Amino acid sequence: MKTKEDFPSINERTPEGHAPDGSAFRVLVVDDSMFVAKQITQILTSEGYDVVGQAADGLQGLERYKELYPGVDLVTMDITMPNMDGLTALAKIIEFDKNAKVIMISALGKQDLVKQALLTGAKNYIVKPLDRKKVLERISHVLSK
Amino acid sequence: MRVEYINPFVESAFNVMKEVLQCDVKRGELYLKSTSMPVMGVAAIVGLAGDVEGRVLFDMDKPTALNIASAMNNEEIATMDDLAKATITELANMITGQAVTKLHELGFKFDLTPPAIFTGDNMEISNQDVEALIVPMETPHGKVEINVAIRERA
Numbered sequence: 001m002k003t004k005e006d007f008p009s010i011n012e013r014t015p016e017g018h019a020p021d022g023s024a025f026r027v028l029v030v031d032d033s034m035f036v037a038k039q040i041t042q043i044l045t046s047e048g049y050d051v052v053g054q055a056a057d058g059l060q061g062l063e064r065y066k067e068l069y070p071g072v073d074l075v076t077m078d079i080t081m082p083n084m085d086g087l088t089a090l091a092k093i094i095e096f097d098k099n100a101k102v103i104m105i106s107a108l109g110k111q112d113l114v115k116q117a118l119l120t121g122a123k124n125y126i127v128k129p130l131d132r133k134k135v136l137e138r139i140s141h142v143l144s145k
Numbered sequence: 146m147r148v149e150y151i152n153p154f155v156e157s158a159f160n161v162m163k164e165v166l167q168c169d170v171k172r173g174e175l176y177l178k179s180t181s182m183p184v185m186g187v188a189a190i191v192g193l194a195g196d197v198e199g200r201v202l203f204d205m206d207k208p209t210a211l212n213i214a215s216a217m218n219n220e221e222i223a224t225m226d227d228l229a230k231a232t233i234t235e236l237a238n239m240i241t242g243q244a245v246t247k248l249h250e251l252g253f254k255f256d257l258t259p260p261a262i263f264t265g266d267n268m269e270i271s272n273q274d275v276e277a278l279i280v281p282m283e284t285p286h287g288k289v290e291i292n293v294a295i296r297e298r299a
Contacts, residue, residue: 033238034231038218080259107242129165129239 015048016140019073024050025143026071030061030089031078031105036128040076040105043135057081058089065093065100074143075102077122079113087117094121101142105130149251150295151175154201155280157243158291165236166216166284173281173288181271182279185290186210187225188263188270189237195255197248199275199295203237207264209287216286225264234260240291 017024027049031037041051053068055061058081065072075093079086086104093100104117104125114125123142126135155172162170187210189203205213207225213236214229215222222229237260245257270277270292277294 033235034228035218035235036231038228042219082259107238108246110242111246128235128242129161131164 016136017044017048017050019143024048025073026050026052026068027139028053028055028061028064028068028072028075030055030058030064030075030081030086032056032081033078036078036105036130039130040135043130043132044139047136049139058084058086061086061089062092062096066096069097073101074139075100076126076139077102077104077117079104079106079110079117087113087120090117090122091120103138103142147297150197150248150253151278151280151293153244153247153251154240154291154293157247158203158240158280158282158289161236161240161243162282162284162289165239166213166286168216168285171283173283176279177276178279179272179276181269182277182292184263184268184270186264186266186268187233188268189233189260190263191237191241191260192258193255193295194258196253196298197255197295198298199272199293201237201241201244201295202270202290202292203233203240204290204292205233205287209289210264212286213284213289230262230264234262237262 019025027044029037029040029051037054044051053064055064077086077090090102102122104122106114106125107128124138126138159170185204185206187205187207190200192200210233211222214232217232272294275294275296277292280291282289
Protein backbone atom coordinates (compact mmCIF):
# COMPACT_ATOMS: atom_id res chain seq x y z
CA MET A 1 0.00 0.00 0.00
CA LYS A 2 1.52 3.26 -1.10
CA THR A 3 0.74 6.27 1.00
CA LYS A 4 2.30 9.66 1.29
CA GLU A 5 3.84 8.52 4.53
CA ASP A 6 6.10 6.12 2.66
CA PHE A 7 8.07 9.02 1.26
CA PRO A 8 10.79 10.66 3.28
CA SER A 9 9.88 13.95 4.82
CA ILE A 10 12.13 16.95 4.29
CA ASN A 11 11.21 18.24 7.70
CA GLU A 12 13.33 17.26 10.66
CA ARG A 13 11.38 14.91 12.82
CA THR A 14 12.43 12.28 15.32
CA PRO A 15 11.22 8.86 14.13
CA GLU A 16 8.39 7.60 16.36
CA GLY A 17 10.37 4.46 16.99
CA HIS A 18 12.99 6.31 18.97
CA ALA A 19 12.89 6.96 22.69
CA PRO A 20 13.60 10.51 23.92
CA ASP A 21 17.25 9.53 24.45
CA GLY A 22 17.53 8.63 20.75
CA SER A 23 17.70 4.86 21.17
CA ALA A 24 15.22 2.70 19.22
CA PHE A 25 12.29 1.10 21.04
CA ARG A 26 12.66 -2.68 21.04
CA VAL A 27 9.66 -4.73 19.93
CA LEU A 28 8.85 -8.43 20.05
CA VAL A 29 6.31 -9.54 17.41
CA VAL A 30 4.27 -12.64 18.28
CA ASP A 31 2.07 -13.88 15.41
CA ASP A 32 1.50 -17.24 13.74
CA SER A 33 0.84 -15.63 10.36
CA MET A 34 4.03 -14.97 8.46
CA PHE A 35 2.17 -12.31 6.51
CA VAL A 36 1.00 -10.37 9.57
CA ALA A 37 4.40 -10.64 11.27
CA LYS A 38 6.09 -9.29 8.17
CA GLN A 39 3.54 -6.49 7.84
CA ILE A 40 4.01 -5.35 11.45
CA THR A 41 7.79 -5.60 11.17
CA GLN A 42 7.83 -3.50 7.99
CA ILE A 43 5.63 -0.79 9.47
CA LEU A 44 7.70 -0.61 12.65
CA THR A 45 11.17 -0.69 11.13
CA SER A 46 10.17 2.04 8.65
CA GLU A 47 9.53 4.28 11.67
CA GLY A 48 12.81 3.46 13.39
CA TYR A 49 11.61 0.75 15.79
CA ASP A 50 13.91 -2.18 16.35
CA VAL A 51 12.13 -5.52 15.99
CA VAL A 52 14.32 -7.60 18.28
CA GLY A 53 12.39 -10.84 18.06
CA GLN A 54 9.61 -12.75 16.33
CA ALA A 55 7.70 -15.74 17.60
CA ALA A 56 5.15 -17.93 15.82
CA ASP A 57 3.03 -18.92 18.82
CA GLY A 58 2.32 -17.90 22.40
CA LEU A 59 4.72 -20.37 23.97
CA GLN A 60 7.63 -19.22 21.79
CA GLY A 61 6.59 -15.64 22.46
CA LEU A 62 6.76 -16.17 26.22
CA GLU A 63 10.17 -17.82 25.94
CA ARG A 64 11.50 -15.07 23.68
CA TYR A 65 10.23 -12.44 26.12
CA LYS A 66 12.06 -14.08 29.01
CA GLU A 67 15.26 -14.37 26.93
CA LEU A 68 15.13 -10.75 25.79
CA TYR A 69 14.05 -9.27 29.13
CA PRO A 70 14.81 -6.51 30.04
CA GLY A 71 15.84 -5.68 26.46
CA VAL A 72 12.30 -5.42 25.16
CA ASP A 73 9.98 -2.40 25.39
CA LEU A 74 6.81 -3.68 23.73
CA VAL A 75 5.14 -6.88 22.53
CA THR A 76 2.56 -7.18 19.74
CA MET A 77 0.52 -10.31 20.48
CA ASP A 78 -1.84 -12.13 18.12
CA ILE A 79 -4.84 -13.71 19.87
CA THR A 80 -5.54 -16.91 17.96
CA MET A 81 -2.39 -19.02 17.75
CA PRO A 82 -1.48 -22.71 18.05
CA ASN A 83 0.27 -24.26 21.10
CA MET A 84 -0.45 -21.33 23.38
CA ASP A 85 -2.97 -18.62 22.53
CA GLY A 86 -2.27 -14.94 22.92
CA LEU A 87 -4.37 -14.54 26.08
CA THR A 88 -2.48 -17.22 27.97
CA ALA A 89 0.87 -15.89 26.76
CA LEU A 90 -0.19 -12.39 27.82
CA ALA A 91 -1.09 -13.57 31.33
CA LYS A 92 2.20 -15.44 31.66
CA ILE A 93 4.26 -12.50 30.42
CA ILE A 94 2.54 -10.20 32.92
CA GLU A 95 3.08 -12.75 35.68
CA PHE A 96 6.79 -12.67 34.78
CA ASP A 97 7.02 -8.87 34.34
CA LYS A 98 4.12 -6.88 35.71
CA ASN A 99 5.19 -3.77 33.77
CA ALA A 100 5.20 -5.54 30.40
CA LYS A 101 3.65 -3.50 27.58
CA VAL A 102 1.62 -5.83 25.39
CA ILE A 103 -0.64 -4.78 22.51
CA MET A 104 -3.12 -7.35 21.21
CA ILE A 105 -3.58 -7.88 17.47
CA SER A 106 -7.05 -9.20 16.76
CA ALA A 107 -9.30 -10.08 13.85
CA LEU A 108 -12.75 -8.59 14.05
CA GLY A 109 -15.22 -10.80 15.83
CA LYS A 110 -13.13 -11.39 18.94
CA GLN A 111 -14.43 -8.55 21.11
CA ASP A 112 -14.90 -10.79 24.11
CA LEU A 113 -11.32 -11.99 23.92
CA VAL A 114 -10.04 -8.44 23.48
CA LYS A 115 -11.98 -7.34 26.58
CA GLN A 116 -10.54 -10.25 28.52
CA ALA A 117 -7.03 -9.30 27.35
CA LEU A 118 -7.47 -5.71 28.47
CA LEU A 119 -8.63 -6.92 31.88
CA THR A 120 -5.62 -9.22 32.07
CA GLY A 121 -3.29 -6.28 31.50
CA ALA A 122 -2.88 -5.69 27.77
CA LYS A 123 -2.26 -1.99 27.22
CA ASN A 124 -4.20 -1.62 23.97
CA TYR A 125 -5.35 -3.56 20.91
CA ILE A 126 -5.34 -3.26 17.12
CA VAL A 127 -7.99 -4.82 14.89
CA LYS A 128 -6.95 -6.27 11.53
CA PRO A 129 -6.69 -5.34 8.68
CA LEU A 130 -3.69 -3.41 9.91
CA ASP A 131 -3.03 -0.01 8.51
CA ARG A 132 0.17 1.87 9.05
CA LYS A 133 -1.34 4.87 10.75
CA LYS A 134 -3.44 2.82 13.20
CA VAL A 135 -0.50 0.58 14.15
CA LEU A 136 1.91 3.47 14.74
CA GLU A 137 -0.62 5.54 16.68
CA ARG A 138 -1.52 2.76 19.11
CA ILE A 139 2.07 1.72 19.66
CA SER A 140 3.52 5.16 20.23
CA HIS A 141 0.60 5.93 22.55
CA VAL A 142 1.34 2.89 24.70
CA LEU A 143 5.08 3.66 24.78
CA SER A 144 4.51 7.29 25.76
CA LYS A 145 2.72 6.28 28.96
CA MET B 146 -29.79 -21.70 2.50
CA ARG B 147 -31.00 -18.54 4.14
CA VAL B 148 -29.76 -15.30 2.69
CA GLU B 149 -28.95 -13.96 6.19
CA TYR B 150 -25.90 -16.22 6.19
CA ILE B 151 -24.52 -15.07 2.90
CA ASN B 152 -24.92 -11.31 3.06
CA PRO B 153 -22.37 -10.73 5.85
CA PHE B 154 -19.77 -12.67 3.85
CA VAL B 155 -20.45 -10.70 0.70
CA GLU B 156 -20.34 -7.37 2.50
CA SER B 157 -17.18 -8.09 4.44
CA ALA B 158 -15.41 -9.61 1.42
CA PHE B 159 -16.24 -6.45 -0.45
CA ASN B 160 -15.03 -4.16 2.35
CA VAL B 161 -11.89 -6.07 3.27
CA MET B 162 -10.71 -6.60 -0.31
CA LYS B 163 -11.30 -2.96 -1.14
CA GLU B 164 -9.31 -1.91 1.91
CA VAL B 165 -6.34 -4.27 1.70
CA LEU B 166 -6.03 -4.27 -2.10
CA GLN B 167 -6.76 -0.57 -2.53
CA CYS B 168 -8.78 -1.18 -5.67
CA ASP B 169 -12.29 -1.39 -7.07
CA VAL B 170 -14.18 -4.57 -6.29
CA LYS B 171 -17.31 -5.53 -8.23
CA ARG B 172 -19.81 -8.13 -7.13
CA GLY B 173 -20.92 -10.56 -9.83
CA GLU B 174 -24.19 -12.49 -10.05
CA LEU B 175 -24.81 -14.98 -7.25
CA TYR B 176 -25.44 -18.56 -8.21
CA LEU B 177 -26.39 -21.73 -6.44
CA LYS B 178 -24.87 -25.17 -6.80
CA SER B 179 -25.98 -28.38 -5.20
CA THR B 180 -23.61 -30.78 -6.93
CA SER B 181 -19.86 -30.87 -6.91
CA MET B 182 -18.02 -28.05 -8.55
CA PRO B 183 -14.51 -27.32 -9.71
CA VAL B 184 -12.07 -25.37 -7.55
CA MET B 185 -9.96 -22.90 -9.48
CA GLY B 186 -6.51 -23.72 -8.11
CA VAL B 187 -6.02 -21.93 -4.81
CA ALA B 188 -8.69 -22.24 -2.15
CA ALA B 189 -8.72 -21.10 1.46
CA ILE B 190 -11.32 -22.88 3.55
CA VAL B 191 -12.78 -21.90 6.92
CA GLY B 192 -15.11 -24.22 8.81
CA LEU B 193 -18.02 -23.12 10.99
CA ALA B 194 -19.51 -25.09 13.86
CA GLY B 195 -22.20 -24.11 16.35
CA ASP B 196 -25.83 -23.01 15.86
CA VAL B 197 -24.99 -23.07 12.19
CA GLU B 198 -22.49 -25.35 10.54
CA GLY B 199 -20.73 -25.56 7.22
CA ARG B 200 -17.82 -23.95 5.50
CA VAL B 201 -16.75 -20.95 3.48
CA LEU B 202 -14.32 -21.32 0.60
CA PHE B 203 -12.37 -18.50 -0.99
CA ASP B 204 -11.53 -19.77 -4.42
CA MET B 205 -9.30 -18.21 -7.08
CA ASP B 206 -6.87 -19.25 -9.78
CA LYS B 207 -3.14 -19.22 -9.16
CA PRO B 208 -2.31 -16.01 -11.08
CA THR B 209 -5.01 -14.20 -9.08
CA ALA B 210 -3.66 -15.54 -5.80
CA LEU B 211 -0.16 -14.38 -6.73
CA ASN B 212 -1.44 -10.96 -7.80
CA ILE B 213 -3.33 -10.55 -4.55
CA ALA B 214 -0.40 -11.76 -2.43
CA SER B 215 1.91 -9.36 -4.30
CA ALA B 216 -0.45 -6.43 -3.79
CA MET B 217 -0.92 -7.15 -0.09
CA ASN B 218 2.82 -7.50 0.51
CA ASN B 219 3.76 -4.58 -1.68
CA GLU B 220 6.30 -6.73 -3.50
CA GLU B 221 6.36 -9.13 -6.45
CA ILE B 222 5.58 -12.71 -5.41
CA ALA B 223 6.09 -15.16 -8.28
CA THR B 224 5.44 -18.55 -6.69
CA MET B 225 2.93 -19.90 -4.19
CA ASP B 226 5.51 -19.94 -1.41
CA ASP B 227 4.88 -19.85 2.33
CA LEU B 228 4.46 -16.08 2.35
CA ALA B 229 1.93 -16.19 -0.51
CA LYS B 230 -0.05 -18.89 1.33
CA ALA B 231 0.10 -16.99 4.62
CA THR B 232 -1.16 -13.89 2.84
CA ILE B 233 -4.17 -15.58 1.21
CA THR B 234 -4.93 -17.30 4.52
CA GLU B 235 -4.87 -13.96 6.30
CA LEU B 236 -7.22 -12.46 3.70
CA ALA B 237 -9.65 -15.31 4.38
CA ASN B 238 -9.20 -14.74 8.10
CA MET B 239 -10.01 -11.04 7.91
CA ILE B 240 -13.07 -11.57 5.73
CA THR B 241 -14.54 -14.33 7.89
CA GLY B 242 -13.71 -12.41 11.06
CA GLN B 243 -15.72 -9.44 9.93
CA ALA B 244 -18.60 -11.56 8.61
CA VAL B 245 -18.80 -13.52 11.82
CA THR B 246 -19.03 -10.34 13.87
CA LYS B 247 -22.14 -9.45 11.89
CA LEU B 248 -23.61 -12.92 12.24
CA HIS B 249 -23.00 -12.89 15.99
CA GLU B 250 -24.82 -9.56 16.16
CA LEU B 251 -27.74 -11.24 14.38
CA GLY B 252 -27.76 -13.85 17.13
CA PHE B 253 -26.05 -16.80 15.45
CA LYS B 254 -23.50 -18.43 17.74
CA PHE B 255 -20.72 -20.55 16.32
CA ASP B 256 -16.95 -20.99 16.21
CA LEU B 257 -14.55 -20.90 13.30
CA THR B 258 -11.69 -23.18 12.41
CA PRO B 259 -8.38 -21.61 11.45
CA PRO B 260 -8.21 -21.28 7.67
CA ALA B 261 -6.52 -24.01 5.65
CA ILE B 262 -5.29 -23.52 2.13
CA PHE B 263 -5.45 -25.96 -0.78
CA THR B 264 -3.46 -25.58 -3.98
CA GLY B 265 -3.46 -27.81 -7.00
CA ASP B 266 -5.07 -28.57 -10.34
CA ASN B 267 -8.30 -30.35 -11.15
CA MET B 268 -9.76 -30.11 -7.66
CA GLU B 269 -13.46 -30.41 -6.94
CA ILE B 270 -15.52 -29.80 -3.87
CA SER B 271 -18.84 -31.44 -3.09
CA ASN B 272 -21.31 -30.96 -0.30
CA GLN B 273 -23.69 -33.60 0.81
CA ASP B 274 -27.12 -32.31 1.81
CA VAL B 275 -26.25 -28.64 1.67
CA GLU B 276 -26.27 -26.38 -1.33
CA ALA B 277 -23.50 -23.87 -1.89
CA LEU B 278 -24.05 -20.27 -2.80
CA ILE B 279 -21.31 -18.68 -4.86
CA VAL B 280 -20.57 -14.98 -4.99
CA PRO B 281 -18.04 -13.97 -7.62
CA MET B 282 -16.04 -10.86 -6.80
CA GLU B 283 -14.21 -9.15 -9.64
CA THR B 284 -11.03 -7.24 -8.85
CA PRO B 285 -8.30 -5.84 -11.13
CA HIS B 286 -6.14 -8.72 -9.80
CA GLY B 287 -8.59 -11.37 -10.99
CA LYS B 288 -11.74 -13.11 -9.83
CA VAL B 289 -12.29 -14.45 -6.32
CA GLU B 290 -15.30 -16.67 -5.73
CA ILE B 291 -16.75 -16.83 -2.27
CA ASN B 292 -18.42 -20.15 -1.89
CA VAL B 293 -20.61 -20.50 1.17
CA ALA B 294 -22.32 -23.70 2.32
CA ILE B 295 -23.98 -23.25 5.70
CA ARG B 296 -27.00 -24.82 7.33
CA GLU B 297 -28.69 -24.65 10.67
CA ARG B 298 -27.79 -27.45 12.97
CA ALA B 299 -30.47 -30.12 12.97
